[in-house]
Amino acid sequence: MAFIDIHGLCKSYPVGKGRFSALKNVDLTVERGEMLAITGRSGSGKTTLLNVIGTLDTFDAGTYFYDGRDVGKMSDGEKAALRASEIGFVHQDFLLMNHRTAAQNVAMPLYFGKTPYAKFGARVEEALTAAGVPEQAKKRISDMSGGQKQRVAIARALAISPSLIIADEPTGALDRTTSDEIMDLLVELNEKDGITVIIVTHDPEVAARCRRAVKISDGEIEV
Amino acid sequence: MKKFFKLCSDFAGSAALYIVFITLICAVIFCAVTLVCGKYIYISDCYDALADAGVENDIYFTKTMRSRADDEPQLRDAILGTDGVIGVVAHPYTVNNNSYVNWTEDFDAGASLMRYDRELYEMFPPELLDGDGFDYSSSEPECIITDKSMKCVPRGTRVGDTIEIKYLTSDRQIRTFPIKVAGIAAANRFYPTMTGGGDGSDATFVMSQVDSLIIKYSPLTKDAIDGAFGDPASLPRYGVYCAFIKTDGRQIDGIMEALAPLSEGGRSVVTGKTILEQTKADMDDTIRSYLPAALFSAVFFITTIVCLVTLSVHRFADTITLWRIAGASRKTTFCAVTLTFAASIAAALLLTYILMQIVIGTELSALPIFSECILTPSAMLPASALGIFTIAAAAAITFISGRGGSLRGLFGKYGD
Numbered sequence: 344m345a346f347i348d349i350h351g352l353c354k355s356y357p358v359g360k361g362r363f364s365a366l367k368n369v370d371l372t373v374e375r376g377e378m379l380a381i382t383g384r385s386g387s388g389k390t391t392l393l394n395v396i397g398t399l400d401t402f403d404a405g406t407y408f409y410d411g412r413d414v415g416k417m418s419d420g421e422k423a424a425l426r427a428s429e430i431g432f433v434h435q436d437f438l439l440m441n442h443r444t445a446a447q448n449v450a451m452p453l454y455f456g457k458t459p460y461a462k463f464g465a466r467v468e469e470a471l472t473a474a475g476v477p478e479q480a481k482k483r484i485s486d487m488s489g490g491q492k493q494r495v496a497i498a499r500a501l502a503i504s505p506s507l508i509i510a511d512e513p514t515g516a517l518d519r520t521t522s523d524e525i526m527d528l529l530v531e532l533n534e535k536d537g538i539t540v541i542i543v544t545h546d547p548e549v550a551a552r553c554r555r556a557v558k559i560s561d562g563e564i565e566v
Numbered sequence: 567m568k569k570f571f572k573l574c575s576d577f578a579g580s581a582a583l584y585i586v587f588i589t590l591i592c593a594v595i596f597c598a599v600t601l602v603c604g605k606y607i608y609i610s611d612c613y614d615a616l617a618d619a620g621v622e623n624d625i626y627f628t629k630t631m632r633s634r635a636d637d638e639p640q641l642r643d644a645i646l647g648t649d650g651v652i653g654v655v656a657h658p659y660t661v662n663n664n665s666y667v668n669w670t671e672d673f674d675a676g677a678s679l680m681r682y683d684r685e686l687y688e689m690f691p692p693e694l695l696d697g698d699g700f701d702y703s704s705s706e707p708e709c710i711i712t713d714k715s716m717k718c719v720p721r722g723t724r725v726g727d728t729i730e731i732k733y734l735t736s737d738r739q740i741r742t743f744p745i746k747v748a749g750i751a752a753a754n755r756f757y758p759t760m761t762g763g764g765d766g767s768d769a770t771f772v773m774s775q776v777d778s779l780i781i782k783y784s785p786l787t788k789d790a791i792d793g794a795f796g797d798p799a800s801l802p803r804y805g806v807y808c809a810f811i812k813t814d815g816r817q818i819d820g821i822m823e824a825l826a827p828l829s830e831g832g833r834s835v836v837t838g839k840t841i842l843e844q845t846k847a848d849m850d851d852t853i854r855s856y857l858p859a860a861l862f863s864a865v866f867f868i869t870t871i872v873c874l875v876t877l878s879v880h881r882f883a884d885t886i887t888l889w890r891i892a893g894a895s896r897k898t899t900f901c902a903v904t905l906t907f908a909a910s911i912a913a914a915l916l917l918t919y920i921l922m923q924i925v926i927g928t929e930l931s932a933l934p935i936f937s938e939c940i941l942t943p944s945a946m947l948p949a950s951a952l953g954i955f956t957i958a959a960a961a962a963i964t965f966i967s968g969r970g971g972s973l974r975g976l977f978g979k980y981g982d
Contacts, residue, residue, distance in 0.1 A: 399890060420895050427893025438888045455893030499892075 344411055345372035346539060347396060347507075352405030354391055354562075365391040367562040369405070375506070378533040378540045380553035388562040389543045390511055396541060397430055397509045398422040410506070427455035431500025431538075433529075435512035437492040441485040445471065445495045448484060452503050466502050474498035475528060490521035497528060508532065510542045514549055526552045593917040 354366040365388045373379050383389045394400035395407065398414060407414040409425065417425065431452075432438075439448045449467045458466055471477045474494040484492060493513060500508050510529065514522035530552055533540045542553060550556045558565045886899050 397891065399887075419897065423890075423893050423895035423898075426891060430891075432891035434887075434891075438891070440888065451888070452892040 344408060346375035346377070346410055347371070347373035347541075348406075348408040349396075350406050352392075352395065352402050352407060354388075354395060354400070354402045365562050366395070366402070369559075369562070369564055371557065371564060373539060373541065375410075375539055376533070376537045377555065378530065378553045379542070380550035380556040381541065381543045381559055382545060382547075382550050382556055383559040384545065387559050389559045391562075392559060393509055393511055393541065393543045397432060398425055423455070427452060428457070428503060429506045431497075431503060431505035431508045433493070433496050433500050433508060433510040433513045435515035437484075437489075437496045437516075439484045439492055439496060439499075442483065444481050444483055445476065445487070445498070446480040448495055449499045449502050452499060456503050458503075467498075470498040470501040471495070473501050473532070488521075489517050490524060493517060493521075493525050494528070497525070497532075501532070505538060507539045507541065510540065512544055512546075513542060514544070514546060522546075522549070590914075590917075593914045593921070 349369060349371040352366055352369040352371075353364065355362040355364045357363075369392060371392075381389045381392060391400065395402050398409075398417070402415070405415075410429075412425075414422065414425075426432075440451075446467050449470050450463050453463050453466060467480070468477065471480055474497045476491055476494045476498065479487065479491055479495065482491075484495065487495070493516075497508075497513075508529070513529065514525055517525060526549060529540055529542070532538050540553075542549065544550055886903065889899055890896070
């Protein structure tokens with residue numbers, strides 16, 4: 344079984360008196376260590392798919408196995424534990440706490456994992472170093488540039504030593520040069536550390552950096 | 567638990583400014599609503615208390631009917647001769663300080679004493695006219711409520727007897743307490759200008775027909791009383807006939823209309839309603855007259871809070887997403903958000919309560935804005951309801967607008 348194994352996955356939302364199908368019979372497999380791009384236009388369902396893969400969202404029908412574990416049968420707490428221990432997230436809007444320092448932000452997922460508090464400092468330092476911003480540890484997020492923020496966000500994802508990094512438009516708020524740097528970092532993490540990376544993007548250049556790309560349109564994976 | 571409180575602190579930290587504003591605005595609203603509701607609740611409770619005592623329709627109060635001393639017997643007779651009036655208490659001045667009057671021990675009826683109730687006194691201050699020879703500041707206020715069962719001071723009561731007095735407490739409850747009768751006074755002793763007589767016969771006539779009464783204190787100055795019992799020549803030229811009239815149940819308005827011509831110098835008899843009923847009606851009128859402004863203010867404040875809460879929720883939303891991707895479960899996140907909001911409302915209520923206590927305990931309570939209103943913790947209930955409603959409205963708008971984003975994720979609708 345693949346690392347991520349999704350079959351016949353459906354997801355809909357209530358819209359007015361009806362429902363909007365965001366995902367329709369999606370089949371997708373991702374092997375461990377793979378770097379996959381999910382592309383598509385706005386509203387095509389790619390972020391919804393990403394949220395389902397990241398266990399942030401539920402699905403209505405189909406099956407989803409994560410590393411052999413049936414996500415559809417997991418409780419909310421089990422999914423939270425899965426995220427806390429194995430899945431790192433990187434968002435276009437960074438999703439960092441602006442009033443806190445980089446180190447505090449990177450340490451945040453550790454509170455929900457099993458890392459002893461005494462080892463927080465070392466893990467944070469390792470993660471910031473791996474993301475290329477070790478000198479920013481004590482700097483507040485609000486004082487950072489976009490590229491630095493995204494690196495901190497990646498460091499936060501790395502803090503738990505994830506098996507999977509989910510990146511939702513990770514370069515969407517960055518200029519081209521910074522985007523390339525961020526993509527270099529993600530590729531390096533994938534190739535060097537073997538971390539599975541799934542990136543949602545509508546940028547062809549970003550998609551081209553990934554080993555494989557799938558396109559989603561109106562909630563369906565295009566073959 | 568440590569994680570949970572860290573989550574709460576992060577939520578609070580991510581929207582600290584909004585929460586401070588929400589807390590302050592809530593506190594202001596709570597104070598305003600408490601002030602208004604406090605007075606209204608007090609009046610209503612007083613009225614209900616009188617109704618419970620069965621006296622709300624029996625006791626009527628006239629403002630000052632002023633007459634020359636020479637005319638007072640005529641005035642009194644005219645009042646008593648008015649169809650529907652079955653009793654009059656002359657001047658409602660009763661004292662528990664017998665240095666002011668000469669007590670007579672064998673009157674078979676009379677008004678007595680003696681409940682010091684500053685709150686009630688301040689709510690219904692004596693309505694006297696300039697030049698009437700009364701002095702607000704030099705006398706102690708007192709107020710007494712008796713009901714029919716007590717029949718004022720029962721016939722045959724003598725000084726030294728113990729009787730049960732029913733009274734209105736500061737928390738607006740009818741209570742009883744035993745009291746030793748210090749004296750039974752004659753009306754003319756209370757009100758020297760009324761007849762000029764000293765034998766109490768008029769008082770007997772008047773008081774014995776009163777089954778129940780509310781005595782609203784109208785203080786005489788010590789000098790005036792001393793003068794009355796000392797030198798008759800020093801008696802005030804005019805007397806103020808401030809009467810409580812008990813009727814046989816007919817409409818008091820008609821009686822007052824009949825009495826109106828008896829007043830002098832344009833000082834007419836006010837329409838007869840119970841004090842509280844009238845005050846309650848006045849409050850209703852006031853509330854009605856201020857309703858548009860009040861509604862506008864309410865809409866303004868609620869809108870402001872809704873906006874702030876909505877904004878803060880959006881700030882929260884990012885934090886919620888952030889924590890959820892970090893591994894927080896929905897339940898934990900939801901509890902933390904709820905607790906944070908609840909804490910801000912609780913802080914506002916606490917702040918309001920503290921402000922109220924400060925106001926009550928200081929001279930600030932003499933300020934018009936406060937003296938016009940009553941500050942009571944119980945009046946905070948409507949304010950609390952308003953606060954809960956506002957938060958609920960804010961939450962509803964957030965969800966209905968569909969902009970709750972990640973917040974909706976708490977309920978399984980995250981994402982697009």
